[in-house]
Amino acid sequence: MSGEDKGPGTAAFGWWAEYIEPRDSNSAARGLAARLRRAGAIEALCEPAVHKLAQTLHVSGGEAETEKLVRLACLLAEVRERDATPLAYRLGGKEPVLSRGRFENLMRAEDQNLTDLLRRAIVMAGRRCNVGALARDLWHWNDRTRTRWCFAYFHADAPQDDSKETA
Secondary structure (H helix, E strand, O other): OOHHHOOHHHHHHHHHHHHOHHHHOOHHHHHHHHHHHHOOHHHHHOOHHHHHHHHHHOOOOOHHHHHHHHHHHHHHOOOOEEOOOOHHHHHOOOOOOOOHHHHHHHHHOOHHHHHHHHHHHHHHOOOEEOHHHHHHHHHOOOHHHHHHHHHHHOOOOOOOOHHHOOO
16 A cells, blocks of 8 residues: 555554654664654654655645644654554543543644643553544544544544435
């Protein structure tokens, strides 16, 4: 499968698996993850691995895509362990690790505030989640994604998309 055939979740997961995940056995991965966790936009963009991610995602260089790229790289560096469970699901439930109020703040957040709140949420979830799903959601962070996160946080089934129905 070529990079063109991959969605952002699959592409970013492959990047994370190559550059970030082997941090226990690879000092270069450990150093990159540490630098990205502390990085601002310019510091992140000075990392060759971030440019590899940009190539994989076919980032055109526009300001909005560059911001998404930096957010994605820096937040994926926070994740230490892959899991099948999406982040929003891990945060919520009957005994949530992220309070309902903080979750609501996260759902309303934008820009740097969103990045800061997501960073804390990843830590609160034990730095473990579905990396591909997180990457896809970060790349397409919009009302539809937020709605899906709300249902996942409360461990509820989301309603089906009506746009696929036929008359």
